[in-house]
Amino acid sequence: MTPTPDPTPARLRAIPSRLIAGAAVVADRLVSERLAAEGARKWHFAVLVALADAGAASQAELSRRTGIYRSDMVAVLNELSDASCIRREPDPVDRRRNVITLTATGRRRMERLDALIADAQRELLAPLTAAQQGQLTRLLTVLTEHHRPSHPGRGEAH
């Protein structure tokens, strides 16, 4: 039996944005499958890491650290709070804010999820050599860094 040829026209296959979108779907499924086994989503992990690596913060600050919209942050924190992974208490020095704190439970959960995520990355990058994996992350870093939502004219030299 032949290797099941790809019926996608070459013109479509060559479009970088399509390639990226395809890779994103694969990567997302790999990660989500594993996290779902723990009842988690990638946002939970992102928030836990943001707290573990940069310390307690307000919800808005967590939004900036993780890239999650502050609208969507609410539900994520609710869920993490329900699982006793974080505490959410009003900030005494700025009563607009909540201070989000990582609990010991949260730290343990983060470590479990970290292992699952690492696993997913390994499977995702399996077809690439170590050198190629480095290339890919470097290229993608340059790409995303360049298109950061810092309006043209503000921040890094145009």
Next chain:
Amino acid sequence: MTPTPDPTPARLRAIPSRLIAGAAVVADRLVSERLAAEGARKWHFAVLVALADAGAASQAELSRRTGIYRSDMVAVLNELSDASCIRREPDPVDRRRNVITLTATGRRRMERLDALIADAQRELLAPLTAAQQGQLTRLLTVLTEHHRPSHPGRGEAH
């Protein structure tokens, strides 16, 4: 004013699946913005190209060529049909199927959209050298090719 440092923890920034997802968001916005100006989405373009490059086909065949789910294909074809870009007629030799045919209007539209898409790719890949652009597409091709939904054991050598 300093270049607005990225508040994202290094641990998160280094996760390949996150990098890919971020690149996908950027790429998608770049493409969608341009297509929206013509009232189109990327799926419309994918279908038009699939027809132009590989000829008339059934809806199921178009699904395979483009990666669009056959459930979602219905709406896309409705919209393309409303815009007179395609014709959808029952297949006389297999009455389960519809034969989708590209019209002259559709071909012109495809060419317009093609220019917009090419534009978006240029802007997307702007921060990379030509050599790097080639590397990136090669690496992503290997990646997505390897994770093609041909179950382990069927199709290409394990």
Next chain:
DNA sequence: TACCTTCGTTAGTGCCACGAACGTTTATGG
């Protein structure tokens, strides 16, 4: 014949990125 598959279609789910608006609180500047 009976069975299995394919096809087009409808309806619905879940995740994600994003915007609008509102009340509350803090910061800013005339």
Next chain:
DNA sequence: CCATAAACGTTCGTGGCACTAACGAAGGTA
């Protein structure tokens, strides 16, 4: 000091995308 602007948490809603379930109609196969 007061008016105005900004930031914060929150709710609600939108649109796109990937994906599933189920259906009747039609075709292939045993």
